[in-house]
Amino acid sequence: MRAASGERVRDTLTTGETVPRPLSRRQVTAAVIGNALEFYDFTTYTVFAVDIGEAFFPGHTPFIRLMLSLMTFGVGFVTRPVGALVIGAFADRVGRRPAMLLSFALMGVAIMGLASTPGYVRIGLAAPILAVVFRMIQGFALGGELGPVMAFLIEASPPRHRGFVGSWQSASQSVASLVGGAVGLTLAAALSPHLLHAYGWRAAFWLGALVLPFGLVIRRALPETLHHSETPSSVHPDRATILAHAPVLILGVGVIMCFTTSTYVRLYMTTYAATTLHIAAGAAYGASVVNGAAGIVFTLLGGWLSDRIGRKPAMIAPLAAYLAAIYPAFWLIVRNHDPATLWIATGVISALSSMSTGAALIWLSEALRKEIRSAATGGVYAITVAVFGGVTQPLIAWLIQATHQPLAPAFYLMAATLVGLSAMIAMTETAPGRLAAAALETAP
Numbered sequence: 001m002r003a004a005s006g007e008r009v010r011d012t013l014t015t016g017e018t019v020p021r022p023l024s025r026r027q028v029t030a031a032v033i034g035n036a037l038e039f040y041d042f043t044t045y046t047v048f049a050v051d052i053g054e055a056f057f058p059g060h061t062p063f064i065r066l067m068l069s070l071m072t073f074g075v076g077f078v079t080r081p082v083g084a085l086v087i088g089a090f091a092d093r094v095g096r097r098p099a100m101l102l103s104f105a106l107m108g109v110a111i112m113g114l115a116s117t118p119g120y121v122r123i124g125l126a127a128p129i130l131a132v133v134f135r136m137i138q139g140f141a142l143g144g145e146l147g148p149v150m151a152f153l154i155e156a157s158p159p160r161h162r163g164f165v166g167s168w169q170s171a172s173q174s175v176a177s178l179v180g181g182a183v184g185l186t187l188a189a190a191l192s193p194h195l196l197h198a199y200g201w202r203a204a205f206w207l208g209a210l211v212l213p214f215g216l217v218i219r220r221a222l223p224e225t226l227h228h229s230e231t232p233s234s235v236h237p238d239r240a241t242i243l244a245h246a247p248v249l250i251l252g253v254g255v256i257m258c259f260t261t262s263t264y265v266r267l268y269m270t271t272y273a274a275t276t277l278h279i280a281a282g283a284a285y286g287a288s289v290v291n292g293a294a295g296i297v298f299t300l301l302g303g304w305l306s307d308r309i310g311r312k313p314a315m316i317a318p319l320a321a322y323l324a325a326i327y328p329a330f331w332l333i334v335r336n337h338d339p340a341t342l343w344i345a346t347g348v349i350s351a352l353s354s355m356s357t358g359a360a361l362i363w364l365s366e367a368l369r370k371e372i373r374s375a376a377t378g379g380v381y382a383i384t385v386a387v388f389g390g391v392t393q394p395l396i397a398w399l400i401q402a403t404h405q406p407l408a409p410a411f412y413l414m415a416a417t418l419v420g421l422s423a424m425i426a427m428t429e430t431a432p433g434r435l436a437a438a439a440l441e442t443a444p
Contacts, residue, residue: 023156028168030218031152033211034104034145036172039267040208041111041138043180043288045073046267046393048201050274055119055201056128063401066275068128070394075132076139077390084382087144088375091151095226096374099148100219103141108212110138115205139386147378150365154373155225159432160307162366163314167303167358174295174354177267181288183207184270188285226370245376248367251423252380255360258319258420260389262353265409266291268393269346275397276406283339290343294350302358310431311363315356316424322352323417330410366430388416 023031045052050062053069083103091099113134120127149169157165187200269291273284298318306314329345361377368376392412399408 022158022161023153023165026218027156027222028153028165030215030222031100031149032168032172033215033218034100034107035149035169036176037104037107037111037208037211037215038142038145039173039176040180041107041176041205042073042264042267043177043292044183044201044204044208047180047184047270047285047288048204049073049271049393051197051201052131054197056117056131058120062275063397066271067394067397070397072128072131072135074390074394076135076142077386079136079139080143080382080386081379083140083143083145084147084378085143085375086140088147088378090144091148091226091374092370092372095224096148096152096155097219097222097224099144099374100152100222101216103144103148104212104215104219106137106141107145108209110134110141111205111212112209113137115202115209143382144378146361146381147374147376150361150377151370151374152222152225154362154365155370156223163303163306163311163359163362163431164300165303166362166365167299167306169361170303170354170357171296171299173263174292174299174350176292177288177295178292180204181270181285181290181292184285184288245368245372248364249376249380251427252364252367253384254419254423255315255364255427256381256384257388258416258423259353259357259360260385261392261416262322262349262357262413264389264392265396265413266346266350266353268396268409269342271393272396272409273342276400277333277337277342279337279339279342283342286339287342287346290347291350294347295354298351298355299358302355303362304358305355306359306362306431310429311359311366312424312427312429314359315363316421318352318355319417319421319424322349322356323414323421325349325352326413326417327407327410330407334406363427363430367428 049069050066052072053065056072057065057068087099087103090102111134114131117127117130117134146169150166153166153169154162183204184200187196187203191200267288269287270284273279273287302314302318325348329349332341333345335341361381364380365373365377396409396412399412400406
């Protein structure tokens with residue numbers, strides 16, 4: 001990624017459409033920092049789900065506290081579709097940059113608010129109520145984050161490099177998982193068990209909040225892409241536009257359902273290791289570190305490959321391998337109950353799933369017109385994540401408890417992956433390089 005300028009240059013893969021020079025590292029960082037903070041928050045919450053349950057829901061059995069904690073985590077998903085449509089429409093009408101600033105600021109309010117909320121023993125029923133309110137604010141902000149960011153990355157990147165640049169949005173999730181797991185490991189080593197349970201989760205949230213001023217400053221310097229030229233069209237974001245994109249949106253739901261289920265199961269691995277497998281806290285936090293490290297490398301690899309071989313093959317081949325690996329990985333984890341197996345198995349399923357994820361959001365954004373790109377991408381993503389992502393962790397915890405079957409997460413993942421593979425097979429290719437090659441082959 002070279003330093004960007006205000007100039008626009010032609011790309012030989014397009015039909016004369018002008019495109020910007022490659023984004024600078026600072027600009028890519030500014031765009032994806034909100035998603036990174038989102039998943040740092042998610043990782044922190046799931047890593048400390050048991051401790052948060054003790055802080056806001058004392059007086060219950062350990063299982064009930066965990067379920068209430070996970071349900072509080074999940075309530076933020078209810079407001080995500082609202083945020084996606086409201087902030088996404090704002091981005092499609094006013095601009096990508098102001099929408100990204102708004103969502104990031106609201107995200108900061110939610111994170112600092114939850115970290116500052118006293119526990120139940122100090123303020124009683126107000127504590128869980130405030131926790132729910134802040135999770136709902138966060139859900140609204142996060143729902144409005146993805147659409148404008150993906151629209152910006154697609155519009156500001158040369159077509160030849162959209163896959164790699166856009167995959168940083170998904171890779172930022174893995175960066176956050178890595179950092180969140182590392183913070184958990186560090187706090188577990190530095191604090192006594194009592195202090196870790198009482199204050200460790202608050203310290204982890206406040207560490208994430210430190211990036212808020214930096215993020216706001218660098219986002220203010222981003223160029224606006226809403227008004228950049230695109231292939232001429234008289235279509236406007238009315239009902240007809242949305243109906244015309246219905247096949248894309250339906251397939252998008254299938255793909256995102258697959259990936260969001262995988263993401264939240266992998267984020268749950270720390271809690272799963274601690275509560276179901278009874279592995280020590282430090283080793284359990286290590287699963288988040290492994291998940292993040294593998295995700296960073298293989299998400300970017302998948303995005304890079306999608307620029308060269310196309311979005312569909314870059315998604316389908318790794319996901320098919322992932323489907324085959326799910327059951328053996330979980331079987332080994334349950335059979336051995338040791339940190340090394342947990343880390344290796346987590347790394348394998350993270351690598352295969354992440355490699356396929358790299359191109360998924362790029363495909364969805366490319367397949368939509370600029371007039372509805374931000375709201376539609378964010379809306380499909382938020383609604384799908386709200387329905388499937390928000391219930392994944394409580395459902396898995398309940399399934400394990402009800403069936404006494406520690407392999408329940410594997411069966412759940414396999415079903416979701418089959419849906420995602422079916423949607424990918426039905427897709428049309430959107431990678432500019434592959435489209436240009438196909439056009440040359442069919443030209444007289």
